Structure formats: structure tokens, C-alpha cells
Amino acid sequence: MFRCSVRLIKGLTQITWLREQPVLPNLLYRRSVPAAYLPSRALRVTWPCAEEVKDFSLPNPSWSQNMRNLYNKYMELSQQGSWIRLPSYNVTATHLIGKAEQCPDSAKPQVTTRLFTRNLDVEGLGFEYVMFYNQAELRTVGIFQAGPYLEGPIGLTHGGAIATIVDTTSGACAICTLGKVKTANLNINYRSPITLGSTVEVQCRVDKIEGRKIFMSTEIRSADSQVLHIEATALFIQMKMSE
Numbered sequence: 001m002f003r004c005s006v007r008l009i010k011g012l013t014q015i016t017w018l019r020e021q022p023v024l025p026n027l028l029y030r031r032s033v034p035a036a037y038l039p040s041r042a043l044r045v046t047w048p049c050a051e052e053v054k055d056f057s058l059p060n061p062s063w064s065q066n067m068r069n070l071y072n073k074y075m076e077l078s079q080q081g082s083w084i085r086l087p088s089y090n091v092t093a094t095h096l097i098g099k100a101e102q103c104p105d106s107a108k109p110q111v112t113t114r115l116f117t118r119n120l121d122v123e124g125l126g127f128e129y130v131m132f133y134n135q136a137e138l139r140t141v142g143i144f145q146a147g148p149y150l151e152g153p154i155g156l157t158h159g160g161a162i163a164t165i166v167d168t169t170s171g172a173c174a175i176c177t178l179g180k181v182k183t184a185n186l187n188i189n190y191r192s193p194i195t196l197g198s199t200v201e202v203q204c205r206v207d208k209i210e211g212r213k214i215f216m217s218t219e220i221r222s223a224d225s226q227v228l229h230i231e232a233t234a235l236f237i238q239m240k241m242s243e
């Protein structure tokens with residue numbers, strides 16, 4: 001248990017910017033798992049115990065040249081200080097401090113929860129994406145490559161997969177701005193299909209904040225910005241301190 005805590009904390013402390021975020025104290029999730037979260041009586045949910053915590057938003061061999069070009073562009077902007085690359089793990093709890101002590105040592109069979117967008121073990125088949133956050137402008141950019149396992153109509157990306165990317169990119173912006181949030185509303189206009197294998201740029205911005213409500217707009221365009229694929233709006237609600 002102690003070793004697990006050390007590994008997780010070591011991984012998290014590498015993300016120095018997180019410690020500087022004003023929202024970080026709000027990102028501490030509750031420390032016990034309600035029974036309703038368990039997928040069945042035979043299974044126990046476990047938290048990440050991997051030797052190494054992999055950051056999935058770093059380039060891998062499946063990335064297209066378009067994906068790499070956009071990534072390099074925002075990495076350069078990050079070096080100038082305006083953007084921050086958001087790390088991405090395959091277990092939601094890894095993004096949050098305070099889960100490590102829940103690593104169990106014995107329960108079998110076990111199932112480890114997985115972040116929906118990072119649930120495939122082979123690179124390039126599903127969601128390949130990286131997100132950057134601009135704190136001054138309250139914006140996120142997502143660079144998304146749609147893998148072949150995201151098919152809806154033949155050769156095209158499933159609308160639900162696109163909705164997931166809108167939710168993820170605008171949700172990340174809301175989280176970085178306000179702390180823990182849940183999606184309350186998502187409206188999507190599908191303007192033109194996204195071909196499987198293509199890379200698109202997801203642009204999200206905060207429209208307004210009213211108390212616990214944060215209103216977001218999202219646009220998805222082709223890598224060269226010429227084709228508008230998606231226009232969307234979303235409402236996220238900040239969690240109460242007790243949640």
C-alpha cells in the first residue's frame with residue numbers, strides 16, 4: 001500500500017503545474033467507493049497500481065503527421081508560457097491526489113476502472129488525443145485522431161465518439177477553470193463527417209461562469225482549419241465542496 005502511494009505521488013509531483021493550480025484543492029475526490037460504483041458483487045474496483053503511470057498524451061507511432069504538426073505547434077506555444085499540455089492517464093483517479101491508499105492487496109478477481117477514452121491497450125485504434133489549456137484565455141485545444149475502432153457510418157467517426165471528445169475537451173477546460181465538475185448539458189451540431197484516421201482540432205472556450213455553472217462552446221475543424229465539422233455548447237456544474 002505504501003509503495004503504491006509513493007509511486008502515484010511520484011508520478012503526480014512530476015506535474016509541477018498542477019500544484020500551482022488554484023483549483024487543485026477542489027479536485028480531491030472522496031476517499032471511499034460507494035457500493036453502487038461496483039460493477040458486480042464478484043468484482044472489486046481497484047485503483048492504479050502500475051509500476052509506471054503512462055502519460056497517454058505524448059506522441060506514439062500511430063500519430064499521423066498532421067497530429068504531430070499540431071502537437072509540435074502547441075508544444076512550442078507551451079514553451080512560450082501561454083499553453084500547458086495536460087497529462088492524460090487511463091484511470092481517472094490518477095489525475096487526482098488521494099486515491100493511492102485504496103490500492104487493495106488481495107481481492108481477486110479484480111477490475112481496474114478505466115477512463116472511457118483510454119480503454120484500449122493498442123495505440124491508434126481508438127481515441128488518440130492530446131489537450132492543451134490556456135489559463136489566461138480559459139481555452140482548451142484538443143488534437144484528436146479518430147482510430148478505426150470509432151467507426152459509425154462506414155469509414156466515418158461515430159457521433160457518440162465525437163460527443164465524447166467534445167465532452168472531454170470542454171470538460172477538461174471546465175475542470176482546469178473551476179475544479180471538479182459534471183456535465184449537465186451537451187448540444188452538438190454535426191456539420192460535416194469526420195473520416196476515420198483523420199486528425200482534427202478541437203477548440204473550446206469558456207463563454208461565461210454563473211455561480212457553479214460554466215458554459216462552454218466548442219468547434220471542431222479539420223487539421224488545416226478549412227472544414228468545419230462540429231459546433232457544440234456544453235454546461236458543466238461545479239461540484240459542491242462536500243462531493
Ligand SMILES: CCCCC/C=C\C/C=C\C/C=C\C/C=C\CCCC(=O)SCCNC(=O)CCNC(=O)[C@H](O)C(C)(C)COP(=O)(O)OP(=O)(O)OC[C@H]1O[C@@H](n2cnc3c(N)ncnc32)[C@H](O)[C@@H]1OP(=O)(O)O
Pocket residue numbers: 018027086087092095096115167168169170171172175176181182183184185211212213235237238239240
Ligand atoms: C488534477 C487534474 C487536473 C487536470 C485535468 C485535466 C484533464 C482531465 C482529465 C481527466 C478527467 C477525464 C475527463 C474529464 C473530461 C470530461 C468531464 C466529463 C464529465 C462527465 O462526463 S460527468 C458524467 C455525465 N454527467 C452526469 O452524470 C451528471 C448527472 N447530473 C447530476 O449529477 C446533477 O444533475 C448535476 C451535478 C449536473 C447538478 O446537480 P446539483 O444538485 O449539483 O445542482 P443543481 O441541480 O442545484 O443545479 C445547479 C444549477 O445548474 C442548473 N442546471 C443543472 N442541470 C442543468 C441542465 N441540465 N440544464 C440547465 N441547467 C441546469 C440548475 O438549474 C441550477 O441553476 P441555478 O443555480 O441558476 O438555479
